[in-house]
Amino acid sequence: MANRKRIGILGGTFDPVHIGHLRGALEVAEFMALDELRLVPSARPPHRETPQVGARDRLAMVEQAVADLPPLRVDDRELRRDKPSYSIDTLESLRSELAVDDQLFLILGWDAFCGLPAWHRWDELLQHCHILVLQRPDAGSEASEPLRDLMAARNVADPLALQGPAGQLSFIWQTPLAVSATQIRSLLANDRSVRFLVPDAVLAYINAHGLYRG
């Protein structure tokens, strides 16, 4: 349908957001011809430690990073919920705001995909979205049996051929930039530069607020 929207979502802690997230998101948005790709910062991420920096600062850094960078946007709904940031709740809430034939794509790195069977109500996710997995040449983990079953049932070889608003799975091959938020936090804690690993506006925010320093 001509005016059907194509929306991608990339959730994360973004503690802080960096060029790996941004470059990956931009490449997926362009390749998939998305109308928008929303970065969704988690408030209380399930299955990992509490972020080092509070929600307000992490949100502000993502806002700085995507300012004037369509089609990337920020979606702060998980920060407005007073409970763990389960993706199923985010998808249900987003779906309630979209037209029935709008396409929703949940973007996950391979490692996150391998952990999917431990997610809250994981077997309902595909009712609301397609899943796009960013596959990398050096991927370490192996898919468990429930995931292999899911791939057998729902995988579509060409991500551009995903049909309908939700329900299928596809892989995009990508060589990610070798940068992580863990590395950035560690550099800052040791008083080292993170220039060129985060956008200049994010670095200015980190400096202005004295974040992550030892």
Ligand SMILES: Nc1ncnc2c1ncn2[C@@H]1O[C@H](COP(=O)(O)OP(=O)(O)OP(=O)(O)O)[C@@H](O)[C@H]1O
């Ligand atoms: N360098 C990268 N290139 C592409 N995608 C990335 C990169 N780093 C993280 N991602 C993806 O972005 C999403 C959010 O990641 P997250 O906020 O946990 O960042 P991170 O750098 O992995 O953080 P940390 O080091 O704190 O675990 C995840 O789906 C993750 O796979």
Ligand SMILES: O=C(O)c1ccc[n+]([C@@H]2O[C@H](COP(=O)([O-])O)[C@@H](O)[C@H]2O)c1
């Ligand atoms: O819904 C869940 O149970 C769930 C469990 C683990 C991770 N997630 C989501 O997956 C995204 C990436 O998580 P992380 O921890 O790698 O930053 C982020 O949006 C999390 O909220 C979601």
